[in-house]
Amino acid sequence: MAKFTLIVLFARLTKGFGSSAKEFRYGVLGFGAALLGILIPLALEKHLSAIMLMGLVAVVMMFVAGTNPKWLLAGAGAAAVFVVIYISLMGYAGDRVTAWLRPEEDPSDTGYQILQSLYAIGSGGLFGLGFGKSRQKYLYLPFQYNDYIFAIICEELGLVGALLIVALFAMLILRGYWIALRAPDRFSTVLATGLVTLIAVQTVLNLGVVTNLLPSTGIALPFFSYGGTALAVNLGEMGIVLSVSRYRNQATRQEVLQ
Amino acid sequence: MGGQRILRTKENRHSVSDRMGVDVPFLVLLLLLLAVGLIMLYSASYAQSEYDTGYTVSTRYLQKQGACAVIGLAAMILLSRIPPDFWLRTAWPLYGISIALLLSVLVFGQSVNGAKR
Numbered sequence: 105m106a107k108f109t110l111i112v113l114f115a116r117l118t119k120g121f122g123s124s125a126k127e128f129r130y131g132v133l134g135f136g137a138a139l140l141g142i143l144i145p146l147a148l149e150k151h152l153s154a155i156m157l158m159g160l161v162a163v164v165m166m167f168v169a170g171t172n173p174k175w176l177l178a179g180a181g182a183a184a185v186f187v188v189i190y191i192s193l194m195g196y197a198g199d200r201v202t203a204w205l206r207p208e209e210d211p212s213d214t215g216y217q218i219l220q221s222l223y224a225i226g227s228g229g230l231f232g233l234g235f236g237k238s239r240q241k242y243l244y245l246p247f248q249y250n251d252y253i254f255a256i257i258c259e260e261l262g263l264v265g266a267l268l269i270v271a272l273f274a275m276l277i278l279r280g281y282w283i284a285l286r287a288p289d290r291f292s293t294v295l296a297t298g299l300v301t302l303i304a305v306q307t308v309l310n311l312g313v314v315t316n317l318l319p320s321t322g323i324a325l326p327f328f329s330y331g332g333t334a335l336a337v338n339l340g341e342m343g344i345v346l347s348v349s350r351y352r353n354q355a356t357r358q359e360v361l362q
Numbered sequence: 363m364g365g366q367r368i369l370r371t372k373e374n375r376h377s378v379s380d381r382m383g384v385d386v387p388f389l390v391l392l393l394l395l396l397a398v399g400l401i402m403l404y405s406a407s408y409a410q411s412e413y414d415t416g417y418t419v420s421t422r423y424l425q426k427q428g429a430c431a432v433i434g435l436a437a438m439i440l441l442s443r444i445p446p447d448f449w450l451r452t453a454w455p456l457y458g459i460s461i462a463l464l465l466s467v468l469v470f471g472q473s474v475n476g477a478k479r
Contacts, residue, residue: 138457142461142464145461145464145465145467148468253402253406256406257402257406260402260405272391272394272398276388276391276392276395279385279388283385283388287446295446327395327399328395328398328403330403330407330423332426332429335427335434336430336437337434338434339392339396339434339435340437340441341441342388342438343438343440343441343442344441344442344449345388346384346385346388346442347384347442347443348446349384350442350443
């Protein structure tokens with residue numbers, strides 16, 4: 105819920121700032137303060153995945169809102185440096201990185217999940233083993249219905265099927281941005297952009313983790329992974345995107361009638 | 363756009379988009395993803411489900427997900443009728459509430475195994 109309110113607030117601020125968002129004072133400090141308001145409690149509660157997610161979404165929204173890009177790049181650079189330092193110092197996160205880069209080293213514990221995931225994806229071949237014939241889901245791959253569901257998709261539907269699914273996501277996201285760009289006012293644009301980006305980032309991150317391009321993040325695949333509240337919330341958020349499209353259509357119609 | 367003559371505009375064409383009000387392609391894509399998601403979830407989870415229930419129920423995870431999907435769809439339909447203006451006005455209050463909630467979790471700190479959203 106916090107993610108949602110942050111997005112809405114950012115959009116609200118965008119309207120308030122107008123073109124002065126270019127200035128550091130508003131574009132960076134203003135949004136930054138609002139962002140920290142949510143991030144600090146999250147950090148205290150150690151919700152790493154949520155923090156990462158909101159950070160990325162916030163940056164995108166700030167960009168659309170008009171913050172000077174050079175600040176965003178600088179911020180991203182600083183964050184990257186910070187992350188590298190953090191990982192090399194902290195043990196727990198370091199484990200994840202090892203599992204990411206060299207899973208073979210500990211196949212029965214930390215590397216287990218990602219190795220199983222890769223096995224699943226590999227055995228899918230081009231057309232998959234066929235619907236329902238996954239082997240990994242028989243208690244080999246943990247969380248097969250949750251974060252790693254894409255591995256099962258690859259195993260059952262193969263490269264072709266998996267690419268189709270990815271294409272579906274891509275089309276949804278692109279269409280979502282299309283709706284956002286055609287919104288009648290800036291507030292709606294930023295709002296819709298933020299919501300769509302939430303989905304986009306989750307999807308990209310999840311796919312990255314499952315294929316081991318990224319270390320484990322704990323982010324689920326929207327609309328697929330098991331997780332009731334997330335599903336309901338995501339659908340609701342998409343409803344808001346739809347509302348933006350609806351009221352855009354109305355605005356257009358009124359123009360036409362005049 | 364605009365003008366004095368009766369143009370064959372989108373308005374006159376009574377397209378599906380016009381009747382529904384919302385953006386149809388987006389909706390269709392969304393429903394497709396949802397449908398495929400549920401199917402794949404069943405496929406991926408029935409083994410685990412049977413294992414967890416002593417081999418009686420295969421749809422345990424599907425059921426829960428399906429129920430949430432229904433709730434979500436209802437929310438989606440509802441929210442799609444709300445003018446974005448509403449969010450404009452409720453932005454600050456919502457923000458305040460969520461911060462309050464986040465902080466209250468810190469204070470009362472129950473360790474829930476999973477997400478606090």
